[in-house]
Amino acid sequence: xxxxxxxxxxxxxxxxxxxxxxxxxxxxxxxxxxxxxxxxxxxxxxxxxxxxxxxxxxxxxxxxxxxxxxxxxxxxxxxxxxxxxxxxxxxxxxxxxxxxxxxxxxxxxxxxxxxxxxxxxxxxxxxxxxxxxxxxxxxxxxxxxxxxxxxxxxxxxxxxxxxxxxxxxxxxxxxxxxxxxxxxxxxxxxxxxxxxxxxxxxxxxxxxxxxxxxxxxxxxxxxxxxxxxxx
Amino acid sequence: xxxxxxxxxxxxxxxxxxxxxxxxxxxxxxxxxxxxxxxxxxxxxxxxxxxxxxxxxxxxxxxxxxxxxxxxxxxxxxxxxxxxxxxxxxxxxxxxxxxxxxxxxxxxxxxxxxxxxxxxxxxxxxxxxxxxxxxxxxxxxxxxxxxxxxxxxxxxxxxxxxxxxxxxxxxxxxxxxxxxxxxxxxxxxxxxxxxxxxxxxxxxxxxxxxxxxxxxxxxxxx
Amino acid sequence: xxxxxxxxxxxxxxxxxxxxxxxxxxxxxxxxxxxxxxxxxxxxxxxxxxxxxxxxxxxxxxxxxxxxxxxxxxxxxxxx
Numbered sequence: 001x002x003x004x005x006x007x008x009x010x011x012x013x014x015x016x017x018x019x020x021x022x023x024x025x026x027x028x029x030x031x032x033x034x035x036x037x038x039x040x041x042x043x044x045x046x047x048x049x050x051x052x053x054x055x056x057x058x059x060x061x062x063x064x065x066x067x068x069x070x071x072x073x074x075x076x077x078x079x080x081x082x083x084x085x086x087x088x089x090x091x092x093x094x095x096x097x098x099x100x101x102x103x104x105x106x107x108x109x110x111x112x113x114x115x116x117x118x119x120x121x122x123x124x125x126x127x128x129x130x131x132x133x134x135x136x137x138x139x140x141x142x143x144x145x146x147x148x149x150x151x152x153x154x155x156x157x158x159x160x161x162x163x164x165x166x167x168x169x170x171x172x173x174x175x176x177x178x179x180x181x182x183x184x185x186x187x188x189x190x191x192x193x194x195x196x197x198x199x200x201x202x203x204x205x206x207x208x209x210x211x212x213x214x215x216x217x218x219x220x221x222x223x224x225x226x227x228x229x230x231x
Numbered sequence: 232x233x234x235x236x237x238x239x240x241x242x243x244x245x246x247x248x249x250x251x252x253x254x255x256x257x258x259x260x261x262x263x264x265x266x267x268x269x270x271x272x273x274x275x276x277x278x279x280x281x282x283x284x285x286x287x288x289x290x291x292x293x294x295x296x297x298x299x300x301x302x303x304x305x306x307x308x309x310x311x312x313x314x315x316x317x318x319x320x321x322x323x324x325x326x327x328x329x330x331x332x333x334x335x336x337x338x339x340x341x342x343x344x345x346x347x348x349x350x351x352x353x354x355x356x357x358x359x360x361x362x363x364x365x366x367x368x369x370x371x372x373x374x375x376x377x378x379x380x381x382x383x384x385x386x387x388x389x390x391x392x393x394x395x396x397x398x399x400x401x402x403x404x405x406x407x408x409x410x411x412x413x414x415x416x417x418x419x420x421x422x423x424x425x426x427x428x429x430x431x432x433x434x435x436x437x438x439x440x441x442x443x444x445x446x447x448x449x450x451x452x453x
Numbered sequence: 454x455x456x457x458x459x460x461x462x463x464x465x466x467x468x469x470x471x472x473x474x475x476x477x478x479x480x481x482x483x484x485x486x487x488x489x490x491x492x493x494x495x496x497x498x499x500x501x502x503x504x505x506x507x508x509x510x511x512x513x514x515x516x517x518x519x520x521x522x523x524x525x526x527x528x529x530x531x532x533x
Contacts (some may be wrong), residue, residue, distance in 0.1 A: 097473050097477075127395070134385065138384065
């Protein structure tokens with residue numbers, strides 16, 4: 001019964017995701033005015049910044065799951081932490097790619113050290129990329145999960161600190177930044193928020209989907225073991 | 232004697248007797264300076280270049296110590312002793328982190344004067360820079376002990392510890408190098424953003440000491 | 454002439470960024486589809502394993518007990 005309920009929720013989530021994303025990007029391209037400074041290239045903002053925001057929140061969410069895992073010892077929290085980090089890493093990869101394209105379009109270079117968000121993201125991405133070799137290097141399941149949780153909490157604490165540090169490292173005059181979400185006119189803010197909601201829904205859908213697939217695989221293993229024992 | 236003091240004393244005694252890590256760290260740092268002299272083709276450094284050579288070198292030397300932090304425990308079963316003793320396991324974290332700070336300070340007492348000898352024209356910025364380094368050492372020790380523990384129990388420990396640690400240490404590098412750029416400037420120390428960097432270092436230390444304190448226990452459960 | 458080129462160029466970058474995103478999404482979906490296919494195959498082989506009769510007869514006395522139980526059950530059902 002619970003599984004049937006879950007799959008209905010996944011479908012609803014997916015439909016909501018598509019609906020909100022389509023609405024968001026329709027608004028971004030047809031309703032939002034073109035940016036006076038950057039021109040048409042600013043439209044990448046509606047893609048890059050929601051991806052970044054959701055990825056970062058995803059990593060924080062993973063840290064919360066990790067805390068729950070250490071407190072309760074329940075492996076389902078570890079699974080949630082793992083998948084949250086995994087999907088956020090994929091989003092993070094997209095952030096770096098779209099950021100590079102935006103940099104190339106705005107300033108003619110594929111990478112810009114003076115763009116604090118992009119640089120912070122690179123560092124955080126490099127950190128979370130080590131999550132996988134960490135897990136693979138520890139064979140004992142229980143220990144692997146516990147150590148991964150400690151990592152997720154440490155990394156989660158690191159994210160905001162890193163952003164602060166990189167921002168402080170920027171030259172005080174003429175930092176090159178992509179437009180930020182602060183100080184946006186309403187005509188741009190509303191499409192941005194819809195896109196942000198859409199990305200958050202997309203993240204949630206993918207996480208849910210992955211967790212379902214993992215649970216299915218795990219159940220299949222149990223069945224196989226049971227069948228092979230009685231055969 | 233408190234458990235903390237006992238553990239710390241044991242570590243320091245072992246290190247002094249066997250000299251496992253300290254000479255290697257110091258040697259590494261000095262050799263790295265020579266490499267930088269040729270790599271950059273410069274015989275005098277100041278400002279951001281000076282910071283850019285000194286801070287990463289100290290960092291990489293620290294990684295040597297961090298990799299070897301738990302060698303004794305691994306080989307001689309020290310972990311089991313701590314697990315069995317009726318002691319708060321966080322004490323091991325505090326003792327190891329403190330030992331690491333001491334090793335780093337001892338390293339810097341050797342490496343920084345030699346760096347000044349090799350490259351600096353004026354040593355006037357070194358004292359305030361020492362404060363920066365001390366705060367950075369505390370942060371390095373907190374994160375380093377935590378990650379070293381994680382890596383120690385894994386199969387790829389020598390590779391894993393630096394891999395995970397380096398991104399985590401970027402804020403420390405930003406702060407230390409940022410401060411060094413001003414303090415080691417050619418015309419003498421400039422206290423431009425000194426407070427900012429000290430603040431960032433202090434924040435980093437606080438956060439990761441807390442994280443270590445809160446989570447270390449879970450690394451030793453078995 | 455020049456402003457026109459500039460617009461085209463910006464178009465390309467914006468299009469490129471969104472395309473990259475969609476591509477990543479597609480790659481993800483493709484990987485998940487492959488995972489699902491593997492799960493389906495595993496399910497199929499497990500179903501076969503479950504439906505297959507036991508490969509060899511059970512131990513002699515245990516087999517007899519099962520036969521006896523089966524007989525009793527059939528008789529009981531006949532009585533109902």
